[in-house]
Amino acid sequence: MASVSLPPKFPIFQHDATSPRSSEVTNHVFTLFPLLPAELRIKIWRSTLQRQRIIQVVLSPVNEAEDHYIIDGSLDTPNGEEFIAEVGGYNTISKLMRVNKEARHEALLFYRLHLPCRFIKPWEIKAQPEACRRGVLYFNPEYDFLHIFHTKDNGDSPSSLRTLSNFVYHLKTTYDCRHVGLLNLALDRDPAKPDWRAGAVRFHDSFDASDLPAGIDTTLRATLEQLHEVFFVFRTPIVRDSDWPDEDQFDLLHSTLLPIWSASPNFERAGQDPRHGVSESLQENSSFYWFGLDSALNDWNCLLAKLDLPLLNSGSRSQTHYSCGLAYSVDSALTWESFVRESVAKPQHYVFNMETARNYLCLQQKRSGRTNSGEWMPTFGFWLFRLPEGIEHISRFRNSYVDANGIQRIRHSAPDLTKVWSELLVANLY
Structure with missing residues (x-):
């Protein structure tokens, strides 16, 4: 019988202080739990x-x-x-x-x-x-x-x-x-x-x-x-040296380490992203679309102004902490593709748990033709950049473009996002 090659299990990063590289969950059964005092059981539930x-x-x-x-x-x-x-x-x-x-x-x-x-x-x-x-x-x-x-x-x-x-x-x-x-x-x-x-x-x-x-x-x-907190969430494809997302989003995602959006509601705060190579990714000219950042912040400030409340960037004392969240979204990438390919998002493009996460990554790996993922450790969630101090470092557009004569030009220097990079929010896929 011919051997069957099974797709590898990606070492997906989950925020787990005891074993951050672990890709499996070990189920332990504590049979004495019902015998614990009620007060202790309630404390555990809470x-x-x-x-x-x-x-x-x-x-x-x-x-x-x-x-x-x-x-x-x-x-x-x-x-x-x-x-x-x-x-x-x-x-x-x-x-x-x-x-x-x-x-x-x-x-x-x-x-x-x-x-x-x-x-x-x-x-x-x-x-x-x-x-x-x-x-x-x-x-x-x-x-x-x-x-x-x-x-x-x-x-x-x-x-x-x-x-x-x-x-x-x-x-x-x-x-x-x-x-x-x-x-x-x-x-x-x-x-x-x-x-x-x-x-x-x-x-x-x-x-x-x-x-x-x-x-x-x-x-x-x-x-x-x-x-207490307001997140302006931007779900984006990844682009490089063209006006449209590259067909091989998997390859670009592998290079930039951008977190991937998940439909799971549960998340953990991991602090500074501990994955190897993240700092380099944030300093390089890997390009993300910040869809409508200026208009989103302007809309919010217009609403606050109507209500006579402190504006986001006014320097006024406010208890509200603002952040700009960024994640790779299959959904948004397909939206861009739909303009030229009539593609639409389907259920298999959404991640709910560890099984669907691995299935999605294997699907993208097969699509890109990659045979192995190397040392890449993807994660599902998003990056958070603190506002308003981070606005001047965040680029709304990619850094390079091709003009009408086919010449590649640079809009401005690549933003160094490490200056405003504060934390990683990791979706809990278990």
Whole structure:
């Protein structure tokens, strides 16, 4: 019988202080756990729950959502909400909900905010969902980030901000028993303008907070003022010496060590990226598209100015920490390719766990013709660059381009991103 060559298991970097290069998880069964004192068991449950997540949420005005769903007011908008929240991603419901009664009780206490929603698959974030099931998003404002998207018809008008205002109002006043609401926020400006769902809620000049219903305007101001962290997330292909992403994205990804976007909501903060060669990658002229960085920051500042809040780059004292997140996205690379090749993102392009991560890397390895990955240790997550001090070092465009005469020209010197490089966020794929 002919031997079968199996694809190698990539040594994917996971943030694990005890064994950072380990690619396997060893399952240990502790049979005496039920015999521990109740106080100790509860402490263990709570320690397990104290993890950060980035949860993707698509906001749709109710009148727009009626085109896609049969709205049942008692289930979808029980408190008069003017939005439908659709939650994408994978494993947004804690496994402790299904362990036993004690674990579920602690999980429900920890994730104290219970928001009625519709669950959608991650690849439907930017495509009209075929079917959505009703559910509840359980999250903890002190730990979790909400990654806010808008629907296509809601993005370029003041209605997007009214929808966002209504959303943060109900988070704070209706669903949070402590009346805290949103503390951590992620926004992105996706290049996929033609898509049904297309990135962050955007500012519109005609928006006037004073036109909001009583209480909602003050809640919006209070929420934005209390934010702990805001990530502006940029998911990008990689380019080099051409106006379009190279077909062999795997080869460029191998060279730049750019983290890969994952649909898994769970992540760990790894501090400075410990992988070999990262510093060199950030100093070289490997080029990333910073899609709409200036406009995204300008939109955010325009909203803050409307509400008389400190601007991002004003030097005013603010408790909010801003960062710009960067990750390689198969989704965004395919968006660029679609302009010339009619390619579309498919489920196999999304990573949820270690198995799908390895399958994706093996698929890209086969596509590129590489026979081995060498010492490359990819990771899934994204880099974070602190703002506003990092803005001047971040290039919106690639560094070189080919002019109308076919001559390669340099726009400016390559940015040295090590000057603003602060940390790596690693998706937890286990």
